[in-house]
Amino acid sequence: MNADDRTGPRPQGFSHRELREMLGAHVLGALGEPETVALRAHLDGCASCRADLEELAPLAGDLRLVDPDRAPGPVAPPRELGVRIARAVAAEAVLREHRDRRAVRRGRLRAVLVPVAAAAVAAVVTAIAVLPDDAPPPAPAVAFEQLPLRPLDPAVSADTATVVPHTWGLEVRMVAAGFGAGQTYRGIVRTTDGRSLPAGEFLGTGAKAVTCNLQTAVLRADAVDFTVVDSAGRTVLDLPLPVVRAG
Ligand SMILES: [Zn+2]
Structure with missing residues (x-):
């Protein structure tokens, strides 16, 4: 106000x-x-x-x-x-x-x-069907989660990621910068039962921000953490995934 x-x-x-x-x-x-x-x-x-x-x-x-x-x-x-x-x-x-x-x-x-x-x-x-203004407000959408990214490498800058829970797995969308130009980075998802599974790859673009859309066959409910590792296996970015109820 x-x-x-x-x-x-x-x-x-x-x-x-x-x-x-x-x-x-x-x-x-x-x-x-x-x-x-x-x-x-x-x-x-x-x-x-x-x-x-x-x-x-x-x-x-x-x-x-x-x-x-x-x-x-x-x-x-x-x-x-x-x-x-x-x-x-x-x-x-x-x-x-x-x-x-x-x-x-x-x-x-x-x-x-x-x-x-x-x-x-x-x-x-065209606009999607517009409801009357007095329509009752629905519960907040939880299909998308906006979660904080934690850079573990001082060169990497990142803010939040959008996590999308698909029926076939989960998807992490993020914009980040500071990944070594031309270097390969891998996404890894850790599961509730302790496995680490691949979640896509991308090439670093240096100071230029890179928009990544990384996917994995791990369901959101089975995932506890998403990380990005560099070619040496060093974790440079972490995205803790809060527990969600299986749906
Ligand atoms: Zn208004």
Whole structure:
């Protein structure tokens, strides 16, 4: 909250629905300035949108990974947002992947995850069914976990990883930097029964941030820890995985 006169439920003539639809683009940094200003002002005064934003924020990394060419239809002409959008995103692709997970409750997330337009193509994937604003809030989504990464090598910098529990195993998505350029790094998952199993590989890119999407056939419920080791077998990054109930 602040004393800014612009705060309030519907600044600058945007409808509440329009403001809610901006949340997805907002977490991707894909909103133009007027929309950003309007949305920030609105968020100051709207607990509901703040809650939506909180749920969306951890998905931002996943949305950025969506390939626009694989974006699900239907594709509609750009509306107000389209012209300003700098990045191709199809939020529904991510949501569709996880739709059947009981942890992702129907409704609110999908309602606010408005797919955004493709940079060059300017195609806007249509908004997913928008629920009435008075729809009851669902339980928080737990299909994605946003967990802190612990660099164990001073050269490595990393913040958080997104852990996605698939039916076939788990997936760790992260952005990190400081891995030796051209060197091979391996992901390893440790299981509840003490095994260490491979979870993908990637090449270091030095100071340049690398976006990794590492996968393993170990189910989330069976995993207790994810680490990245260098070619010498040294652990350079650790991601403890909290115990979850098998589902
Ligand atoms: Zn609102």
